[in-house]
Amino acid sequence: xxxEGRAGENLSRREFLKSxxxxxxxxxxxxxxxxVDAGRRFQTSTEMQYRILGKRTNLKVSEIGFGGYAIxxxxxxxxxxxxxxxxxxxxxxxxxxxxxxxxxxxxxxLRNKFVLTTKWHPWGKTTKKEMMEMINTSLKRLQxxxxxxxxxxxxxxxxxxxxxxxxxxxxxxxxxxxxxxxGKVRFSGVSGHDGDLMEIMNWVIDKGFFxxxxxxxxxxxxxxQKALIQxxxxxxxxxxxxxxxxxxxxxxxxxxYQRDGASFKQAAIKWVxxxxxxxxxxxxxxxxxxxxxxxxxxxxxxxxRDREILDYYAxxxxxxxxxxxxxxxPSCPHHLAVAxxxxxxxxxxxxxxxxxxxxxxxSLPVERRADHCIDCSAPCMDDCPSGVNIKREMKKAYDKxxxxxxxxxx
Numbered sequence: 001x002x003x004e005g006r007a008g009e010n011l012s013r014r015e016f017l018k019s020x021x022x023x024x025x026x027x028x029x030x031x032x033x034x035x036v037d038a039g040r041r042f043q044t045s046t047e048m049q050y051r052i053l054g055k056r057t058n059l060k061v062s063e064i065g066f067g068g069y070a071i072x073x074x075x076x077x078x079x080x081x082x083x084x085x086x087x088x089x090x091x092x093x094x095x096x097x098x099x100x101x102x103x104x105x106x107x108x109x110l111r112n113k114f115v116l117t118t119k120w121h122p123w124g125k126t127t128k129k130e131m132m133e134m135i136n137t138s139l140k141r142l143q144x145x146x147x148x149x150x151x152x153x154x155x156x157x158x159x160x161x162x163x164x165x166x167x168x169x170x171x172x173x174x175x176x177x178x179x180x181x182x183g184k185v186r187f188s189g190v191s192g193h194d195g196d197l198m199e200i201m202n203w204v205i206d207k208g209f210f211x212x213x214x215x216x217x218x219x220x221x222x223x224x225q226k227a228l229i230q231x232x233x234x235x236x237x238x239x240x241x242x243x244x245x246x247x248x249x250x251x252x253x254x255x256x257y258q259r260d261g262a263s264f265k266q267a268a269i270k271w272v273x274x275x276x277x278x279x280x281x282x283x284x285x286x287x288x289x290x291x292x293x294x295x296x297x298x299x300x301x302x303x304x305r306d307r308e309i310l311d312y313y314a315x316x317x318x319x320x321x322x323x324x325x326x327x328x329x330p331s332c333p334h335h336l337a338v339a340x341x342x343x344x345x346x347x348x349x350x351x352x353x354x355x356x357x358x359x360x361x362x363s364l365p366v367e368r369r370a371d372h373c374i375d376c377s378a379p380c381m382d383d384c385p386s387g388v389n390i391k392r393e394m395k396k397a398y399d400k401x402x403x404x405x406x407x408x409x410x
Contacts, residue, residue, distance in 0.1 A: 048084025049299040053279045054238030056211040057187045059115050059148060061087040063273055063298040065240065065282035068103050069094050070353050072286060077106035079288050081113050083295045089214070089240070089282045091119035091153050092138050095356060100141035107143050116144065117212075117240075119153035119191055122172055124165040131175035135184055149212050150176070150185045156194025157326070163196055164203055173209065187211040193243060194339070195326035198224055205232050216243035217278065219271045219310050221323050226275065233277035241281040244272045246313070247321035248350035255312055264313055266297045267306035274302040284351055319387045322346075328380035328390055334372040338380065338390060341370050345397035354400070361401035370398035 053059040065087035066080050077088065090099045100118060107116065120134045139145060152172070157163040166172075167190065179185040189212030190204045197215060204210050205228075213232055217225055218241075229239050245268050250256045256264035272281050283294055322342035329338050341361065348357025361369070378391040 047299065048295060050086075051279050052238075053087075053115065053149075053240075054211060054233070055236035057149070057238055059187075059238075061115050061238075061280045063280050064269070064295050065089055065280050067242070067282040067284040068099050070284050070286040070351070070356060071099060071102050074102055074106040076285065076288055076291065077103065077110065080285065080291045080295065081110055083291055084298070085291070085295055086113060087115045087117070087280055087282070089117045089119075090142075091121070092134050093119075093121050093153065095359070097137075097141055100138055104141050104143035111144050115148045116142065117149040117151060117189075118142065118147050119151040119214075121153045122166065122169065122175075123160070124162050124169050126169065126171070128171040128175045128178070131172065132178065135175070135179050139184060146184050146186065149187045149189055150179070151189040151191045151212065151214055153191055154194075155190055155192045155200050157196050163194075163200060167200075167203070167207070176209075189213055189238075191215070191242075193324050195324065198228060201228055201232070205235055205237060208235075210237065212238040212240065212279075214240045214242055214282070216324065217241035217272060217275075217281075218244050218246040219268060220246040220314060220318070220321065229275065229277045238279040239277060241272050241278050242283075243324075244268055244281050244283060245350075247317065247346055249317040249320060250313065251350070253316075256309060263293070264309050265293060266300070267302070267309045268313075269294065269297045270300055270302040270306055271310060273298070284353075286353075319389065320393065321386065322388055322393070323386055325385060327385055328383045331380045331383045333376065333379070335368065336370065336372060336394075337364055337368045338394065340364065341397050341401070342393055345393070345400055348400050349396070358401050358403050361397075362403060369402075370394040371402070373398070 049063050050060045051063060053061045062085045064085055066077065066085050066089065068088050068090035071077065088103060090103050092100065094100065103116075107114070118138050120131065120138070122131050122134070135150065138147065152166060154160075155163065155166050176185065176188050188210050190200070190210055191214035192200050193216040194200075201213055201215060204213055215225065217229070221243075232239050245265055248265070250264065253264075269281065269283070272278060283290075285291060285294065322339055324339045324343060326339050329336070332338060341364070344357045344360040346357075347360065348354045351357075373391055373394040376391065381388070381390050384390060
């Protein structure tokens with residue numbers, strides 16, 4: 001591709017228009033309109049479309065998947081099912097198990113209607129016995145005797161200091177084989193979003209063992225990933241996209257909610273689904289309104305208005321969005337978890353999950369938190385490929401996430 005470059009690098013206006021976005025045909029959208037979210041009108045198709053989660057699984061999954069991290073009300077899952085969503089994703093570690101437990105309340109009645117994916121978190125030295133205990137805990141919470149897909153969660157050097165080491169543990173594969181033999185797990189996979197994503201996922205594809213990959217993929221981070229996704233597709237591996245909203249900024253920006261029906265979130269979703277080699281995407285859902293906005297996008301074509309909205313978003317918000325590339329972290333004199341902190345801030349501020357963001361932030365060691373930025377000269381900013389004002393964004397993160405009894409940073 002002409003404009004392929006460093007993974008995670010944002011697009012300039014010229015690059016954006018010359019990229020794969022501009023190459024898509026502008027097709028009139030065959031759409032109905034629905035009134036949701038305080039009177040905003042969204043462009044929608046009429047029914048959910050489905051794709052195959054890679055030839056290795058041959059599972060039929062809805063284009064829009066239910067990201068279950070934040071779910072509190074199981075009735076939202078029932079509502080999503082009624083609107084055609086049949087893929088749901090969670091993890092053993094999400095909110096200390098609350099996500100799996102809330103999903104389990106819905107699975108009591110809906111298990112046969114969902115492709116159910118959870119993720120475990122074994123480290124490079126985790127034993128087979130410990131991994132089987134994780135699986136059994138997840139199954140108990142989910143109120144089922146099997147999951148369709150079990151993914152190794154968040155593999156990346158910045159996520160705990162291990163990268164491929166986590167996938168080179170022989171006991172990992174022994175645990176998978178035992179779980180499959182016992183009928184507890186059908187398919188295996190790997191998720192990741194750190195700066196070494198390309199290295200990890202190429203290794204996963206070459207390994208030949210895994211059936212599914214879950215990875216960040218959006219219109220602001222895609223140049224090298226597009227070829228990787230195609231390679232996975234050709235190998236029969238299902239590709240699920242996450243982090244598709246590129247930071248989910250600008251909720252109150254009227255230019256991102258056009259009265260003719262297009263919205264930024266819908267445009268971003270349509271862009272991801274315009275890649276035929278993507279099996280589906282997951283997006284955080286915790287309300288019926290979110291279902292009403294996201295689910296009807298399935299089947300809609302990416303058109304001229306969508307392209308204009310994404311172009312505007314890229315120009316206005318590109319310098320506020322951390323792409324989790326981790327390029328800045330080696331320059332940080334305090335060795336802070338910059339990408340993690342800004343990701344937790346995104347959850348709290350833009351995903352409207354303040355408690356979850358605060359809890360995640362509180363789990364970081366004190367010496368790796370954002371208050372160390374106050375008197376720092378911020379050499380990290382010179383290494384950010386996106387030009388993010390890291391010190392400014394880390395201050396916002398601290399003010400939003402800190403639950404300690406102290407004043408916000410000056």
